[in-house]
Amino acid sequence: MPSPSKREQIVDEALRLFYRHGFNATGVDKIIASAGVSKKTLYSHFRSKDELILATLRKRDEMFRNKMMRETERRAAAPRDRLLALFDFLGDWFNEDGFSGCMFINAAAEFSAQDNPSHMVAAEHKRLVVDYIREQAQLAGARDPAALAHQINLLMEGAIVYAHVIGDRQAATRARDMAEVFVRQQLDG
Amino acid sequence: MPSPSKREQIVDEALRLFYRHGFNATGVDKIIASAGVSKKTLYSHFRSKDELILATLRKRDEMFRNKMMRETERRAAAPRDRLLALFDFLGDWFNEDGFSGCMFINAAAEFSAQDNPSHMVAAEHKRLVVDYIREQAQLAGARDPAALAHQINLLMEGAIVYAHVIGDRQAATRARDMAEVFVRQQLDG
DNA sequence: TCTCAAGTAGACAGACCTGTACACCTTGAG
DNA sequence: CTCAAGGTGTACAGGTCTGTCTACTTGAGA
Numbered sequence: 001m002p003s004p005s006k007r008e009q010i011v012d013e014a015l016r017l018f019y020r021h022g023f024n025a026t027g028v029d030k031i032i033a034s035a036g037v038s039k040k041t042l043y044s045h046f047r048s049k050d051e052l053i054l055a056t057l058r059k060r061d062e063m064f065r066n067k068m069m070r071e072t073e074r075r076a077a078a079p080r081d082r083l084l085a086l087f088d089f090l091g092d093w094f095n096e097d098g099f100s101g102c103m104f105i106n107a108a109a110e111f112s113a114q115d116n117p118s119h120m121v122a123a124e125h126k127r128l129v130v131d132y133i134r135e136q137a138q139l140a141g142a143r144d145p146a147a148l149a150h151q152i153n154l155l156m157e158g159a160i161v162y163a164h165v166i167g168d169r170q171a172a173t174r175a176r177d178m179a180e181v182f183v184r185q186q187l188d189g
Numbered sequence: 190m191p192s193p194s195k196r197e198q199i200v201d202e203a204l205r206l207f208y209r210h211g212f213n214a215t216g217v218d219k220i221i222a223s224a225g226v227s228k229k230t231l232y233s234h235f236r237s238k239d240e241l242i243l244a245t246l247r248k249r250d251e252m253f254r255n256k257m258m259r260e261t262e263r264r265a266a267a268p269r270d271r272l273l274a275l276f277d278f279l280g281d282w283f284n285e286d287g288f289s290g291c292m293f294i295n296a297a298a299e300f301s302a303q304d305n306p307s308h309m310v311a312a313e314h315k316r317l318v319v320d321y322i323r324e325q326a327q328l329a330g331a332r333d334p335a336a337l338a339h340q341i342n343l344l345m346e347g348a349i350v351y352a353h354v355i356g357d358r359q360a361a362t363r364a365r366d367m368a369e370v371f372v373r374q375q376l377d378g
Numbered sequence: 379t380c381t382c383a384a385g386t387a388g389a390c391a392g393a394c395c396t397g398t399a400c401a402c403c404t405t406g407a408g
Numbered sequence: 409c410t411c412a413a414g415g416t417g418t419a420c421a422g423g424t425c426t427g428t429c430t431a432c433t434t435g436a437g438a
Contacts, residue, residue: 123356
């Protein structure tokens, strides 16, 4: 049975390279060289490059949402404050070294067809993020948690695009200020 | 001297293919086959594929902003209404056949480095869109036209991501409703 | 110590990539 | 009619891509 740790090495390195350089621009040869494994090992874990891409997207989804939840909950205890703390998390992310936008937006860009498996994983990721926001909105006592979650998520997506395409460093705080309006709308008065 | 109409044929076809399938995934051979020109003709107009990509992005920028302005101004006469009509334009665009997101977000995704020439054209496009919104905000009498323009544009970017990645058909109206809040904030009371 | 599974290194097939070169055709101006 | 410029079609060089294959090495358990 192939070793799980080798598999992890491959996925971790593929994640880094796909995120930095894109999916089509990153060859299998570069992945195995960086991961320090042979081509045969890679193909014993994954039937094809496409399957490896799917595996990296699933891992990224898990890692990203875990970090988002952890960081958001570390910053604020009350659900209402957490809705805004999401944007502080974004701000830190934007200023990380090697920030290259949202990997799922990038995947949707390269795999444009909605029925492409990678595109579908990206869409699922976005839905799961909205789910988390909706939970917090519900805990905070929002009148329409689903609507508020979509509003907040839409602002987050906008901020990500701003930060990556234009390189706007204020994107996160700008979006946070906007989000505050909708949070107040649903939780005050 | 190479014929300008041939050049236009090449750029038009490259635009269609790059938008639908992505930049790296579209080979020069496919472009010349679709455009009905020989390889030599393409390379007499463009020194390299990269240069062709830049030319298509510049044309897309021109076409997109012209259409955006035309459609927005057709829908509403008053600058204030135009700020919201932008989202009606987006809604129509999202429902067009072959909608594949924003070509400049896609370009930034494939050419992730901020100093990549294609990425820089994408950033410039976004800045020019903001400029137009700011003009309208100013005409409408906004207290802080630049801030309002950024708010509206951030909502537009969010809507585009929603529409493309998740395939949300309501993205444009959702964003429009959100924009109304900020327009009111600056133009009423 | 023997065995066998998992791994490495690397050649290879076959396709596709960008960009160049060569031979030929077409067309309009002098 | 001549001829030069722009164009076509296609072969080609040199490289990269994915995915398969062979031959060899390593290490742990019976």
